[in-house]
Amino acid sequence: MKNWEKNVRKVEPYTPGEQPKNATVIKLNTNENPYPPAKGVYDAWKNFDVDKLRLYPDPAISKLVEKIADFYNLKKEQVFVGVGSDDVIAMSFLTFFNSNKPILFPDITYSFYDVWANMLRIPYEQVPLTKDFEIDPKDYKKDCGGIIFPNPNAPTGALLPLETVETIIKNNKEVLVIVDEAYIDFGGESATGLINKYDNVLVVQTFSKSRSMAGARIGFAIGNEKLIKYLNDVKYSFNSYTMNAMAIELGVKAIEDREYFEQTRNKIIETREWTKGELKKLGFSFKDSMSNFIFATHEKIPAKELFEALKKENIYVRYFSNPQRISNYLRISIGTDKQMKILIDFLKKYIEK
Amino acid sequence: MKNWEKNVRKVEPYTPGEQPKNATVIKLNTNENPYPPAKGVYDAWKNFDVDKLRLYPDPAISKLVEKIADFYNLKKEQVFVGVGSDDVIAMSFLTFFNSNKPILFPDITYSFYDVWANMLRIPYEQVPLTKDFEIDPKDYKKDCGGIIFPNPNAPTGALLPLETVETIIKNNKEVLVIVDEAYIDFGGESATGLINKYDNVLVVQTFSKSRSMAGARIGFAIGNEKLIKYLNDVKYSFNSYTMNAMAIELGVKAIEDREYFEQTRNKIIETREWTKGELKKLGFSFKDSMSNFIFATHEKIPAKELFEALKKENIYVRYFSNPQRISNYLRISIGTDKQMKILIDFLKKYIEK
Numbered sequence: 001m002k003n004w005e006k007n008v009r010k011v012e013p014y015t016p017g018e019q020p021k022n023a024t025v026i027k028l029n030t031n032e033n034p035y036p037p038a039k040g041v042y043d044a045w046k047n048f049d050v051d052k053l054r055l056y057p058d059p060a061i062s063k064l065v066e067k068i069a070d071f072y073n074l075k076k077e078q079v080f081v082g083v084g085s086d087d088v089i090a091m092s093f094l095t096f097f098n099s100n101k102p103i104l105f106p107d108i109t110y111s112f113y114d115v116w117a118n119m120l121r122i123p124y125e126q127v128p129l130t131k132d133f134e135i136d137p138k139d140y141k142k143d144c145g146g147i148i149f150p151n152p153n154a155p156t157g158a159l160l161p162l163e164t165v166e167t168i169i170k171n172n173k174e175v176l177v178i179v180d181e182a183y184i185d186f187g188g189e190s191a192t193g194l195i196n197k198y199d200n201v202l203v204v205q206t207f208s209k210s211r212s213m214a215g216a217r218i219g220f221a222i223g224n225e226k227l228i229k230y231l232n233d234v235k236y237s238f239n240s241y242t243m244n245a246m247a248i249e250l251g252v253k254a255i256e257d258r259e260y261f262e263q264t265r266n267k268i269i270e271t272r273e274w275t276k277g278e279l280k281k282l283g284f285s286f287k288d289s290m291s292n293f294i295f296a297t298h299e300k301i302p303a304k305e306l307f308e309a310l311k312k313e314n315i316y317v318r319y320f321s322n323p324q325r326i327s328n329y330l331r332i333s334i335g336t337d338k339q340m341k342i343l344i345d346f347l348k349k350y351i352e353k
Numbered sequence: 354m355k356n357w358e359k360n361v362r363k364v365e366p367y368t369p370g371e372q373p374k375n376a377t378v379i380k381l382n383t384n385e386n387p388y389p390p391a392k393g394v395y396d397a398w399k400n401f402d403v404d405k406l407r408l409y410p411d412p413a414i415s416k417l418v419e420k421i422a423d424f425y426n427l428k429k430e431q432v433f434v435g436v437g438s439d440d441v442i443a444m445s446f447l448t449f450f451n452s453n454k455p456i457l458f459p460d461i462t463y464s465f466y467d468v469w470a471n472m473l474r475i476p477y478e479q480v481p482l483t484k485d486f487e488i489d490p491k492d493y494k495k496d497c498g499g500i501i502f503p504n505p506n507a508p509t510g511a512l513l514p515l516e517t518v519e520t521i522i523k524n525n526k527e528v529l530v531i532v533d534e535a536y537i538d539f540g541g542e543s544a545t546g547l548i549n550k551y552d553n554v555l556v557v558q559t560f561s562k563s564r565s566m567a568g569a570r571i572g573f574a575i576g577n578e579k580l581i582k583y584l585n586d587v588k589y590s591f592n593s594y595t596m597n598a599m600a601i602e603l604g605v606k607a608i609e610d611r612e613y614f615e616q617t618r619n620k621i622i623e624t625r626e627w628t629k630g631e632l633k634k635l636g637f638s639f640k641d642s643m644s645n646f647i648f649a650t651h652e653k654i655p656a657k658e659l660f661e662a663l664k665k666e667n668i669y670v671r672y673f674s675n676p677q678r679i680s681n682y683l684r685i686s687i688g689t690d691k692q693m694k695i696l697i698d699f700l701k702k703y704i705e706k
Contacts, residue, residue, distance in 0.1 A: 003527040004553050005579075007452040007498065013586040014593060019411060027408075036404045045403050051389045053568035053603070055380075056561070058372060083436060086592040099360040119590040145360065174356040200357050208409070215406035215598035226358075233366040237472040239439040240367060245568035246599040250406070 014115050020316060026342060028333040029316040031183075031293050033212040033268070035336075038260040040253030041213070048249055057245040059236070064243070064251045068220055071255050072192055077225040080232060081251075083242050085182055085206035085219030089148070090116055092202060092221065095234040096176045097122045099145030106135055108326055110154045110180065129153075133287055135160055137167045147172055150180040152188055155320065155331045157289025162189040169194060169201045176227075178202045183291035185210035185265050186272070192222050199224045209292055210265050211254045218243070218251045268292050272334045278344045282351055293333045295326075301351060303328045313346055367468050373669060379695060381686040382669040384536075384646050386565040386621070388689075391613040393606030394566075401602055410598040412589070417596070417604045421573055424608050425545055430578040433585060434604075436595050438535055438559035438572030442501070443469055445555060445574065448587040449529045450475045452498030459488055461679055463507045463533065482506075486640055488513055490520045500525055503533040505541055508673070508684045510642025515542040522547060522554045529580075531555045536644035538563035538618050539625070545575050552577045562645055563618050564607045571596070571604045621645050625687045631697045635704055646686045648679075654704060656681045666699055 018029060061081045069076045082088035093116045097103050100123065105113045107126040117124040127139045133156045140147055147168065152159040169177045169191075179191045181203055191203050202223040208214035221231060235242065272289065279286065279296055286296040297303060307319035307330055318331040334340065371382060414434045422429045435441035446469045450456050453476065458466045460479040470477040480492045486509045493500055500521065505512040522530045522544075532544045534556055544556050555576040561567035574584060588595065596604075625647065632639065632649055639649040650656060660672035660683055671684040687693065 002552065004449070004499075004529045007449060007528070008583050009448050009451050009587055011586050011590040014589045019409065030409055032409065033407045035407065037406050041406065042403050045398075045401065048398065050395050050398050053390050053394065054386045054388065054565040056372065056383055056385065056567045057570070083597075084592060084594055086594065090591050095362050096357070096360060098362050115590050119587065146357075175360070176357045199355065212407040214409045214594075217410070217594055217597040230361050233364050234362055234472065236367045237364040237468050238443050239437060241437055241439065241567075241570055244436075244570040244597065244600055246603075247597055250599075 009119070011119050012115065014112065018316065022314070024314055026315045026335065026339050028335050028339065028343065029318045031209055031291075031333045032214050033209060033264065033292070034334070034339065035212055035264045035267070037212045037250070038254050038257035040257050041250050044249045044253040048246065053245060056241055057243060057248060059240040061243050061248055064218070064248050064255075067252050067255045071258070072222065074192075074222065075225070078195060078222055078228055080221040080223075080228045080235070081243060082219050082221070082235070084208060084217040085180070085204050086112060087217075087242065088204050088219040088221050089178065089180065091231060091235055091238070092178055092204070093117065093120055093122060095231050096202075097146045099175070101143060101145040103146040103148065104140055104142075104144045105148045106153065108133065108153075108156065108323065110150050113148055129156070133158060135164075137164050137171065140168050141171045144172070144175060146175045146177070148178040148180060150182060151191070152183045152186075152289065152291045154183070154291070155293070155295050155318070155326070155329075156287045157183070157291040157293055157295050158287040159188045159290035162191065165191050166194060169198050173198070173200055176200050176202060178204060181205045182209055186269055186292050187290035195223050199226065202227055207251060207254055211261060212264065213251070213254050216247045216250055216254075218247055218254075268334050271337050271340055274337070275332075275334065275340045275344070282344070282347055293331050295329050295331050297329045298351070303330050306330060306347070306350070309350055310343075310346065315343055315346065362472070364472050365468070367465065371669065375667070377667055379668045379688065379692050381688050381692065381696065382671045384562060384644075384686045385567050386562060386617065386645070387687070387692065388565055388617045388620070390565045390603070391607055391610035393610050394603050397602045397606040401599065406598060409594055410596060410601060412593040414596050414601055417571070417601050417608075420605050420608045424611070425575065427545075427575065428578070431548060431575055431581055433574040433576075433581045433588070434596060435572050435574070435588070437561060437570040438533070438557050439465060440570075440595070441557050441572040441574050442531065442533065444584060444588055444591070445531055445557070446470065446473055446475060448584050449555075450499045452528070454496060454498035456499040456501065457493055457495075457497045458501045459506060461486065461506075461509065461676065463503050466501055482509070486511060488517075490517050490524065493521050494524045497525070497528060499528045499530070501531040501533060503535060504544070505536045505539075505642065505644045507536070507644070508646070508648050508671070508679070508682075509640045510536070510644040510646055510648050511640040512541045512643035515544065515546075518544050519547060522551050526551070526553055529553050529555060531557060534558045535562055539622055539645050540643035548576050552579065555580055560604060560607055564614060565617065566604070566607050569600045569603055569607075571600055571607075621687050624690050624693055627690070628685075628687060628693045628697070635697070635700055646684050648682050648684050650682045651704070656683050659683060659700070659703070662703055663696075663699065668696055668699065
């Protein structure tokens with residue numbers, strides 16, 4: 001090994017989910033929205049002034065910050081915008097998790113939390129979910145350096161009622177609690193309403209799921225002005241111009257259209273509930289998901305076998321071989337009615353054969 | 354102070370350069386390119402499939418990585434792409450500068466290096482430029498944790514010949530040397546040719562200056578496969594989907610058009626040389642800039658006074674009150690011939706009044 005290599009930050013490289021190039025694939029593996037972006041996004045695209053790309057974008061991302069604040073009835077000083085919620089959470093880890101005490105998150109959860117903690121050398125403790133795959137607030141009532149959990153949790157889809165989220169925040173006023181609400185729009189109640197009551201809660205959301213904009217990379221955090229200021233200070237010390245001019249213009253239009261947002265979100269919920277019924281009939285069991293995916297296990301057929309059979313049919317779902325406790329589950333994103341019908345029809349044939 | 358605030362990473366917030374909203378301003382303050390992006394960028398914009406924004410972008414950014422590799426006759430494994438060169442350099446600091454020994458960079462240089470080092474708690478030593486504002490390779494021949502310098506240097510514009518860059522790399526084989534070539538296309542010789550000879554050099558460039566794409570946020574690093582792999586591992590541990598779908602498509606077209614690139618770059622060089630002649634006649638002196646800006650001081654009139662007089666005329670240039678050694682200089686970006694003529698005409702009147 002060369003000497004300079006000794007100074008390299010060695011990390012366990014994270015492998016992102018498969019992005020098949022084949023367009024005929026029914027892609028139910030990365031929780032993308034099956035519907036296109038809002039109409040205004042197309043208009044913004046048409047009206048975009050390409051000449052202006054020669055100039056730097058607004059480092060404060062003001063236009064988009066203001067629109068998000070409008071949507072949630074907040075002040076613009078209570079909103080931070082980043083390049084997807086991964087960027088927002090990574091910046092939050094860097095900004096807020098600097099204690100010698102471990103931060104807490106569930107053992108079965110979004111698989112990036114331990115990656116960030118390892119990379120940034122933040123001590124952490126993975127708190128086991130209950131036997132029933134639930135987050136128990138009592139398990140988070142202890143001395144720690146901070147807390148993060150998704151609500152609904154990933155990949156279980158299980159939702160915590162807002163009172164339970166509030167209990168965790170209230171029990172840990174000495175540290176920051178991050179509520180990762182990537183999937184909250186599909187049936188949960190957001191903790192954004194708590195930010196004026198508690199100064200130790202940061203709520204993170206994304207345009208990637210409920211706003212059909214995964215390709216544009218837009219995430220945001222909501223919290224009290226002080227938290228947002230700290231986050232911006234660190235962002236400005238890392239990269240002042242994170243969000244490109246295109247994402248700012250298109251993002252503004254995506255958040256403006258409340259009607260389309262509600263319509264597509266409701267449609268996905270409807271399709272999810274139909275899919276739940278069908279899966280149950282076929283012998284699957286699962287947590288009552290309040291997200292845009294269902295995390296299901298079959299009474300007889302191993303998840304891995306189903307995963308592979310589906311893949312042969314060009315139907316991609318997500319399978320996690322680790323940790324052991326979830327290795328017999330499939331995470332199935334909610335697509336269009338037509339896509340889900342093809343999935344169910346195939347499973348029916350496969351299971352009954 | 355609340356307890357959670359004790360765990361906050363406190364930083365000296367960086368304030369980005371002024372972005373006036375008034376469109377009539379002659380903007381010579383942030384080294385942007387006065388010419389629009391290549392024609393292909395407009396075509397890519399027209400042909401972009403907005404529907405696809407619902408999907409995640411390619412985390413490996415393969416299309417763009419391959420085009421950059423093509424342009425420089427490299428393998429794709431020798432190219433890393435990030436959200437502007439600031440993102441690329443910040444990731445490089447995080448990846449490679451983990452020694453207890455200080456990293457070295459010039460005392461007068463790009464003002465982000467010490468910001469990153471402070472934020473990431475990397476020890477550093479600012480090596481004074483010579484009296485003549487030059488980087489002396491002898492000053493970099495010492496035990497250290499790594500080296501970074503821009504070539505040409507910012508904000509002086511002074512270029513190091515490639516042999517001198519090679520001397521610094523050769524003298525420091527035990528550590529990584531980052532050559533920040535944001536301005537190299539305006540008259541310098543790139544160190545990209547050295548990456549097959551030395552495994553300890555990383556060359557960073559950007560689409561923001563010579564490719565008229567500051568608004569799209571595209572930067573890249575070139576180095577041996579091992580370095581690029583380490584960088585990607587850290588990137589995938591921070592945010593797998595950094596570059597949005599729009600930037601990938603437009604970036605491909607921006608790098609493809611070699612002819613337009615050379616034509617606009619040559620035009621800027623021509624305008625710069627004319628501007629140098631005029632500034633000299635007016636009593637300015639400066640390093641012989643090989644970048645898209647001139648860093649000039651006047652024999653009689655203080656820089657701050659000129660800066661303010663220009664601003665009143667709606668001509669924005671950059672003035673740094675710190676450090677002391679450069680507080681009597683203006684950094685003037687090279688605009689169109691017409692813009693530079695307006696600048697020179699005003700200075701003439703002002704100085705001769």
